[in-house]
Amino acid sequence: MDLSIIENNLISEIKLEPIQAKVFLLVTCYGKMSYLKIAEKLKISLDDAQKTANDLMTMGAFIDFSETEFEAMHPRFTAVNMYRRMCERENIEFKRNKIVDNIGVILEKTYDDARTK
Numbered sequence: 001m002d003l004s005i006i007e008n009n010l011i012s013e014i015k016l017e018p019i020q021a022k023v024f025l026l027v028t029c030y031g032k033m034s035y036l037k038i039a040e041k042l043k044i045s046l047d048d049a050q051k052t053a054n055d056l057m058t059m060g061a062f063i064d065f066s067e068t069e070f071e072a073m074h075p076r077f078t079a080v081n082m083y084r085r086m087c088e089r090e091n092i093e094f095k096r097n098k099i100v101d102n103i104g105v106i107l108e109k110t111y112d113d114a115r116t117k
């Protein structure tokens with residue numbers, strides 16, 4: 001699976017910032033993570049990891065397990081929810097978007113595999 005295509009689709013279709021797309025994919029593909037682990041894996045500051053994870057939680061992509069740990073919600077729902085919220089923010093009519101739908105479909109197996117180790 002080529003995550004760079006999904007990352008580009010998250011940026012172009014849902015208007016995520018590049019760092020948001022990277023953090024979203026990291027937690028979706030590898031499971032629950034702390035700010036520290038996100039920062040280490042992506043080689044970003046702890047503040048950037050914390051801010052980005054909190055932003056993704058506000059967008060409906062993550063849930064918090066504790067003050068410092070986040071988990072991604074199921075990608076089939078998350079991609080559409082983030083797209084819906086982007087449409088509201090941008091004052092765009094919400095309608096079906098096949099690219100967004102495919103993000104969830106493509107990430108579903110990886111998401112499930114990371115949670116059934």
